[in-house]
Amino acid sequence: MNFAQKxxxxxxxxxxxxxxxxxxxxxKVWLSEIILQQTRVVQGMPYYLSFVEAFPxxxxxxxxxxxxxxxxxxxxxxxxxxxxxxxxxxIVVNNFDGQFPxxxxxxxxxxxxxxxxxxxxxxxxxxxxEPVVDGNVYxxxxxxxxxxxxxxxxxxxKYFKELAREVMDSENIRDYxxxxxxxxxxxxxxxxxxxxxxxxxxSCVALKEGKVGELPxxxxxxxxxxxxxxxxxxxxxxxxxxxxxxTGKGIWQNLYQFPLIESxxxxxxGELGTLIKGKGHLPKFESLSLYNNEPIVHKLSHxxxxxxxxxxxxxxxxxxxxxxKKIGGFPVPVLIADFIKTLKx
Numbered sequence: 001m002n003f004a005q006k007x008x009x010x011x012x013x014x015x016x017x018x019x020x021x022x023x024x025x026x027x028k029v030w031l032s033e034i035i036l037q038q039t040r041v042v043q044g045m046p047y048y049l050s051f052v053e054a055f056p057x058x059x060x061x062x063x064x065x066x067x068x069x070x071x072x073x074x075x076x077x078x079x080x081x082x083x084x085x086x087x088x089x090x091i092v093v094n095n096f097d098g099q100f101p102x103x104x105x106x107x108x109x110x111x112x113x114x115x116x117x118x119x120x121x122x123x124x125x126x127x128x129x130e131p132v133v134d135g136n137v138y139x140x141x142x143x144x145x146x147x148x149x150x151x152x153x154x155x156x157x158k159y160f161k162e163l164a165r166e167v168m169d170s171e172n173i174r175d176y177x178x179x180x181x182x183x184x185x186x187x188x189x190x191x192x193x194x195x196x197x198x199x200x201x202x203s204c205v206a207l208k209e210g211k212v213g214e215l216p217x218x219x220x221x222x223x224x225x226x227x228x229x230x231x232x233x234x235x236x237x238x239x240x241x242x243x244x245x246x247t248g249k250g251i252w253q254n255l256y257q258f259p260l261i262e263s264x265x266x267x268x269x270g271e272l273g274t275l276i277k278g279k280g281h282l283p284k285f286e287s288l289s290l291y292n293n294e295p296i297v298h299k300l301s302h303x304x305x306x307x308x309x310x311x312x313x314x315x316x317x318x319x320x321x322x323x324x325k326k327i328g329g330f331p332v333p334v335l336i337a338d339f340i341k342t343l344k345x
Contacts (some may be wrong), residue, residue: 001258002145004169004176006199010178014186019179020048026100026125027092034085038078041185047076051087055089059098062089070255070331077300077334081253084112103145104125115161123173136184141167141232142216143188146205150219170285173244222302228265229307230272231258233291233337236314239345240321242282243330249306251300256330266295272310281313291343298335309339 001010003096010302015021020032031051035044050072055061061069066086070323073082080290088111092100100121101107107118115133122128131137138151143161146286169176187194195207221345234242243256259282261275269288294304324345332340 003167003220007179007183008169008172008176010187010199011175011182015178015182018045019052022123025123025213026102028052029121030088030100030113030117031085033120034081034112035076036080039076039115044076047073057098058089058092058100061086062093066254070328074331074337075334078207079255081112083253085212087111088113096269100125102128104128104130107166120177123177124284127174129170129173129290131161132170132181133161134181134184136181136188137164138216139190140180140184140186140188142201143193143206143212144204146209146211146215147213147329148211148217151216152221153242215267225303227305228263228295230261230263230267231309231339232261232276232282232312233258233309233343234285234312234314234321235324235345236283236316236321238317239311240318240331241323241324241327242318242321243327243332251303252333254331256327256332258337264307267308269310276312282312283316283318285312285314285315287311291339296335305335307335309343 018032023029031049032044035048035133036050039047040314051138054068054072055064064086066083067088069082070079072084073079075080091110093099095305101109102122102125104118104122107113107121108115113121119130119132122130125133138160141147141160145163147159147163149159151160152158159170168177187198188200188238193212195204195212198204198207201207206215232242242259244259245254245256246252249255259279259303261272261277261279263271267275269290273285276285276288291309291311295308298305298307
């Protein structure tokens with residue numbers, strides 16, 4: 001029994017019952033794949049179900065306002081995925097008459113659809129013999145064949161794609177691709193793989209050479225930048241506050257936030273008060289108090305945000321403000337959503 005057959009046998013016995021596996025609808029498969037990028041199934045499942053309920057077809061998603069899409073996405077992170085999701089839905093509706101391309105090359109033309117996602121949709125929905133290579137597949141192939149080429153190097157990306165194509169089962173590509181990903185997620189897990197009960201243990205190079213914990217190898221290219229955020233939570237006597245929409249190409253594009261003053265260090269109230277007075281769009285205040293004594297450290301892939309929330313109380317009515325009770329309807333970063341839940345007005 002070869003590698004692919006063992007994967008298929010394991011999958012047929014151990015596959016999880018997931019809703020996107022019960023369909024060949026490319027819209028729903030594409031939706032699940034975008035949501036599950038950099039997201040575990042247990043976290044992504046509620047979002048998938050919410051999106052399918054709110055937008056049962058690609059036409060519904062394409063016609064939705066961006067704010068609704070971002071609000072449903074709130075908490076998943078990597079918000080560019082949500083914006084690309086929305087943009088791609090419009091492309092499918094406007095350029096492809098609402099039909100997803102049924103080839104690997106055609107799917108790759110869509111915004112936010114790379115090699116992995118195109119391979120997944122093509123094989124799951126249309127039985128195209130194209131291997132998928134995600135983090136789970138990298139791990140299984142690297143350990144089983146004992147490959148120590150970094151998976152995020154140019155050489156590694158090419159090598160593993162070719163290896164995946166060589167060992168795949170073209171006749172059963174839908175189940176095989178789902179099977180090897182499932183195997184990596186459940187059996188050949190990152191930190192605690194079940195090697196003793198693994199159907200591949202007899203011929204696994206990493207297990208034989210004691211390298212399971214060392215593989216796969218990944219080059220560390222990420223340099224973490226520290227940033228210091230000061231959110232100004234303005235409140236007038238009628239419980240109105242100020243929300244702004246983030247613009248530009250940085251993190252959280254198009255999400256909403258309280259007015260932000262970014263600094264190069266942690267600020268004290270006196271320092272911040274001076275900066276606020278220099279901001280024309282912020283009101284004169286009677287009091288300014290720090291809500292959280294220690295900065296909340298919000299960790300993103302390339303940045304650590306040291307965040308303070310400052311409560312600014314003013315006797316001036318915020319003419320362009322909005323009632324506090326309404327801000328829950330706006331899409332905001334999860335950092336701000338968590339704060340809103342804790343502040344009692």
